[in-house]
Amino acid sequence: MIRFQRNSLRRRLIWQLLLFQAGFLILFVLAFVAYLIGAKDGGALVDPEITEIAARAIIRDDAGKLAIVETSELIAMRESAPDLWFVARSDKGEVVQYGPVPALYQDFGDILDRITFADIRDNLNSYFLSAVIRNVKGTAGHLTIMGKGNLLSMTFVVVVLSNLLTIPILGVLALITVFAIPFIVKRGFADISNVAAQAELIDIDSRGMRLSDQGVPAEVRPLVEAINRALRRLDEGYERQQRFILDAAHELRTPVAILQTRIEGMPESDFRTRVLADAARISALSEQLLDLQRIDKATTTFKPVDLTCLCETVVADLAPIAIAGGYQLALLASDNRSSVMGDEGALQRVLTNLVQNAIQHAGRQGTIWVKASDPGAIEVSDEGNGVPDGERERIFEPFHRVQLTDRGAGLGLNLVKQIVARHHGSVTVGESASGGASFRVTLPLTTRHD
Template sequence: MTDRPRPRSLRRRLIVQLLLFQAGILIVLGTAFVTYLVRASESGYLLDPKFTEVVSRAVLRDPGGSLRLQETDELVELRKDVPDLWFIARSDAGEIVEAGEIPDVYRQLAQHLDRITFADIRDTVEPFSLLAIVRRVTGPAGDFVIIGKGGRLSTTYALVILANLLVIPILVLLAIITAIVIPVIVGRSFSRLALVAQEARTIDVVKRGYRLPESDVPSEIMPMVEAINGALQRLDDGYERQRRFILDAAHELRTPIAILQTRLAAMPSDPFRTRLQNDAARIAGLAEQLLDMQRIDREQTHFHPLDLVALCRTVVADLAPLAIATGYELSLDEPSRAVMVIGDAGALERVVANLVQNAIEHSGGQGKIDVIVDASGTVEVADDGPGIPAAERENVFAPFHRLHPRDHGAGLGLSLAREIAHRHGGQISIVDQPRGGACFRLMLRLAVRETTVA
């Protein structure tokens, strides 16, 4: 047998797709920013900030205190990158150092640099390219103002600036927000499905007629919910047809069984007639059990406080002749006061009667059968028979289960008894007892006594 493939998680798929969408948006935005920086660099919108830094470190003072230009390695490298490099450096005292082919208009402007600390000089026509800059800097020679034309901002350097100042912070922020928000949004979107799944887990044979809620279900999931509800309806219809068939069959069996019992009673008394009467009684009991199962399934049981001791007295009195005739001693051990429980008297009588009849049927035709009522709302039916192995104690509650191949089977008695007990909020189990036989324990809810405060 091959392993069933693991179902794919719709939630995980949605989260991954949303994250991929976010990544695509970031790629598009990043491409747009890079394109802008490249075009800005090519058109001269941006100027390399290294230009003023290199010049500030190249302007020094000689031993006499005059400004001079030192051909530093940085300046030599800058000249290679920018062949048309030019600049003028003017100190606060009016000292000037210059380099490159300086346009006349800027040479005249240099005389007034003491009045300017920052400026961008652009062309008068589009794309308004940056022609020169004015910056006030501080270097080894002190404070001075530089006017000049350096290199355009390189694409690589622009990308570094963009990554450090814009892209990386945005990526980190969006990643954090996405990792937190998207799972929350997807989880809330699937919350209704979780409620539907929780409702589905509560559906069983007892809650027939119940359907999955269709309100507030996403339209994509609605066809599946409707299909499940349709399947539940078909199952209910099939179960109802089967229930009706069993009920009708059990009713139809009652008449021929009654006729058979009447004819057997008219026969001469002998061991053969007794065996036939026992067989007919067993068939009649099975038919009644089928009817009881259908009544329990169909009718709404009415619960009210009742005396468990009185109920067990009635059952023991009714079954005492059968037990004695079969070879058993039937006794009732009861507390000195009433034990009030919540339940339906007729249904609980069938439970105790089924337990006693089971002991009569399977205890070997001799010994003692004790019905023990406890003040805690517990009834035990113990016998001196061979007992039930621990491995079979759950199986005997299955309909028509045979503990041994030659047994007649338990019919529906124990299955019916457990079903009635469950509907009363109780339970039936098989426990050990010192004398070794079978011991069935019925546990019921005690009635809450009402007290009046004067």
């Protein structure tokens, strides 16, 4: 069963086609009936029933010759049609007649064996010469009978014929139309549905993809071509934006490095410490922007990565920074190591960003746990204030910060999400046992070994 949406073009086409066809058929039938009624090619028709009644009234007498008996139905028809007459011929050439046969038809009995069917109409108002010829089987055998009895008006005949012929035809056509038109329209819209399915697949990671106009109707092709041109403009705009960000990040690296060098040469003071921290954040921001560009353009072939070994490396690298920030950094790993297919450098960036995020937001106290105890999963948890429920999805958006006073750039977690997505994994944030934040990265598992 076809279901239509509101304001459906398919529904409008089907109903319009159905109404048009129904209207056309009705008009055609009415015009045909009007033509038959108004035709000037004859008057009234003779009711063919006269031949059946005559056949039943014709018998064979004791001598085997044709004879006519006054049956009740013959008498009844003669009362309704006083000028009733008929001529009958058997297949043996015997001829018998009844009533006032017109002089013109007196000799028709000799040729009736050559005629099996005829309707004769008379243009005169008297309809004197109107007659009907039929080949019928009666009591006396097969007979060809020509006669005149009751008259039928053309209007009546046309109405009867219309009912017998046109109504069944219209019914069949209506049934065919009801089922055929929706099917034809659905077939016609199949290519448009394919284009819609292609459009559903287009996102930020499928740049360069275009809609196919193969088989698309000519009326819809301009729309598909316009969408493809719009997609091309969006791709070009995105590329310009990405090139600008990449160039800006590259340009920032040198002056920031010079700035850090000059600040480090200043005498020790609180001002020097704060400015150095600000310069470090600018440097981290430029590096994160570059990382985003590298991830976007990366075509690295994935290789097996030992998650436990990865965690050990990152914890060793960040332990001094965590301790300087007031934390203890602890690693909890299972004896059963697990491996995933991935880019080791990118996954190391994921874990580094999560640990740095904990260092920055966990209140500068407590323990930061890095866990690799579950196969194919890494977890980083802290003992800070945690992440509010309403922010647990938004914190992965670029440049989003839970509090405006946060000193981060808001790109680290977005970078984590993008890298994990490219590894066909997932990253979620929940609550640790102490009420702090707990980030869990799950990646497709490849092998597990001791």
